[in-house]
Amino acid sequence: EADIPSEVIAGLAELGVLGMTVGPEHGGRGFSQQNYCRIIEVIGAHCASTAVFVNAHHSIGVRGLELFGTDEQKRRWMKPMTNGDKLAAFALTEPDAGSDAGNVRTQAVPTPDGSGYHLTGEKRYITNGAIADVLTVMARTPDPSEPDGKITAFLVTPDMPGFEIVEARMEKCGIKGTATARLAFHEMFVPKENVLGRVGGGLKVALTVLDFGRTTFGASCTGAAKFCVERAVAHANERKQFGQTLGEFELVKDKIALAAADTYAMESMTYHTAALIDSGAHDYMLETAMLKVFASDNLWRIVNDTLQIHGGAGYFSDEPFERMMRDARINLIGEGANDVLRLFIAMVGLRGLGLQLQGVAKAPWNAASLVRPTPSLPVTNGILQPASARLARNVGKFARACRNTLIRYREAILDAQAVQARLGDAATELFAASCVYSRLSSLMQHPPQDETSFERELQTGLLSMKVAHRRIRGLLAGLRDNDDADLVRTANLWLGGSK
Ligand SMILES: Cc1cc2nc3c(=O)[nH]c(=O)nc-3n(C[C@H](O)[C@H](O)[C@H](O)COP(=O)(O)OP(=O)(O)OC[C@H]3O[C@@H](n4cnc5c(N)ncnc54)[C@H](O)[C@@H]3O)c2cc1C
Known part of the structure; x- marks a missing residue:
């Protein structure tokens, strides 16, 4: 019926979902961003419409008032917004x-x-x-x-x-x-x-609430992705073709493993970013942008693969996957189109290095300041050593790639969007791998009782870091070996442009 029934909205209000992070003095629950994300994850696993509705009301609606409202504005609106009287x-x-x-x-x-x-x-x-x-x-x-x-x-x-x-x-x-x-x-x-x-401070309000909105996207995508993994596994274990269950075929295994690994990464990124917000940090716009791009891009592929594993059954509306596919599409557009965010990640991320390079151009004797040693990461358990070493090497390679790219392109970097997008994506993969590494370190220090789930989590996390490593390698190689010029030339012929 293309509607969220009013009794559902009333139910959400009764549960406290419409004012989760609002302080108790205004009738809210006073949740941290992490706990807010936990609830959104559950909602996202059930219904993307409801997650987007709550996001619009709370993350980019109520939050603005919470952070920027005067006492009088809060007194007037906060309570009715929290108890669902006002949306x-x-x-x-x-x-x-x-x-x-x-x-x-x-x-x-x-x-x-x-x-x-x-x-x-x-x-x-x-x-x-x-x-x-x-x-x-x-x-x-x-x-x-x-x-x-x-x-x-x-x-x-x-x-x-x-x-x-x-x-x-x-x-x-x-x-x-x-x-x-x-x-x-x-x-x-x-x-x-x-x-x-x-x-005159409206852009600050907008950019701040969008940080919360993008974190919410991470949580709702994580919920939907977990649902897909669960359903793909159940179907692969049940459906038989050629005398075997689908789960016995390697190509089906690959889809399930990659979905599980990327879901693990998006969950790690979501709670890492939420924890950063809760820590009182002031600047997390890169993290929220990277989380949004990673979660929405990967959920899109995960829903597609889950539908594929279900074959024809996945295409019909008695299963949720065709709806999930239509629902998941908005995540790549809303609150910043992913391509625009890729460029944003690269250009904001490169700003400091660009200024440093300008300084070195004026005072070349400071060039040594540009050489960064490969960082060493704390290792809580020997099992993590190879992953830790690979991640540290990738950080070093990425830093060198950024420096060399800026030296090569100089101001022309501003127009080299494909180059920017590769650096933005490589940064995002590094962030994903770092969040997973941090979570695995904690897992090794506090392993769960259940050995099977421990082994599965460890293997999934390590796979996720390997996948990030391969993606980063491909992205950095693409900085030198690519078809960018041909793509632009061909597109211009289609567009009727002159460049
Ligand atoms: C269902 C839905 C709900 C929404 N809810 C809200 C809401 O509550 N509040 C609100 O304010 N907005 C809302 N939006 C708007 C949403 O944020 C915008 O659609 C989004 O920011 C993209 O803007 P646009 O649609 O004008 O696309 P355009 O700006 O026209 O971009 C189209 C495409 O062009 C490409 N592109 C654009 N700029 C560049 C560039 N510089 N470099 C390279 N490529 C580029 C990208 O691929 C992009 O996807 C909603 C949108 C939808 C579809």
Whole structure:
């Protein structure tokens, strides 16, 4: 029926799911990010629509108010948002501001009496947009330092005159239970008390809540991936062809092993990132971006492989896999398209090294500062020694590859997207391997009683690190041996471009 029934939303509210990280003083559970992720993982394993609904309400809705709201704003909205009386949404995307989020065109013009702003513009693809009672809306306010103004976040309620729901539920490929809206604002008055955060500080609000949203993607993808592994194993053990169970065929084994290994990695990355947030660290935008890209890319393949293992049965709607496939597709687009995030990871990651290289160009006698020794990692158990040594070598190789790439391309790196994407992906694989290594180290120190599950976890983690190693090797080799120029030339002929 393409809906999340109101009794389900009421049930989620009753359980405390709609205000998990909100402090008890506002009626919330006061959960850490790690515990929040545990709940989202369970929801993601059952229903992607519900996970996206909770993400829009909580991770990118309530969180903004929690982190940037004034005492008065919190007093007014936090409790009703936590107990489900009021639902939240986050409205950034517009026809001309998708991946280019800084290009928001919605204008917020201050009223002459200084009491507030008149907002005019359009928003599209807004999850919960037509069912929300409080929307965080990004709009452009005048700023003396920027001719185009700066982006400011506003708390908007649908009863404001000038608020229009253009389309309440856009028809779409998957996560059909969620209501995705198109909205318009016609000189809609918003009082100045409803500015969220600083005037001109809207991008900071947006980027911060998206960090939480991307961590939530990691958790919900982990839940869905675990479900797939469980179902693929059950089917492979039961279904017989050619007189054997499917699980006896090597190509089926390969799919199951890789799914288990990548699921182990995404789970490790999710809880490592959540722990980083809980530690009070201020900057985790690279980790959340790497987690989102890794989890969504791999879940997409895992769902595909699970459907393949189920054969024709997987294609029919009485099994959940065709729905899961449609649902999983949004993860590669929402909250930053994966290709855009790959570039973001590379360019943000390379910034420090770029500045260092500029410094060395001015003072060549400092060149020695660019040489980094291969790091040594703590080893809690001899079994982990080969994996530890490989990971350390890969960190060293990656550092050298970054340095050589910057020396080779200089400013031209800004246009070399395929090169950036390889470095971004290699960084992501290194992050995955590091999170898995850290988890395996802890496993060796505190092994579980059950020997079978211990052996399986150890083997799965070690496989995951080997897979990361091969992927990194391929990505770094691709920096020198690739068809980038031919790809661009061919695409230009199709696109009618001149380059
Ligand atoms: C179901 C759904 C729910 C959503 N919910 C919300 C919500 O609640 N709130 C909200 O604000 N937004 C929401 N969005 C919007 C979502 O965040 C955007 O769709 C996403 O950021 C991509 O923007 P776009 O669709 O305009 O794609 P575009 O920006 O048009 O990009 C299309 C493709 O072009 C490529 N591309 C773009 N830029 C570059 C580049 N610089 N280099 C290389 N390749 C590039 C990428 O492959 C990208 O996938 C939702 C979207 C969907 C589909």
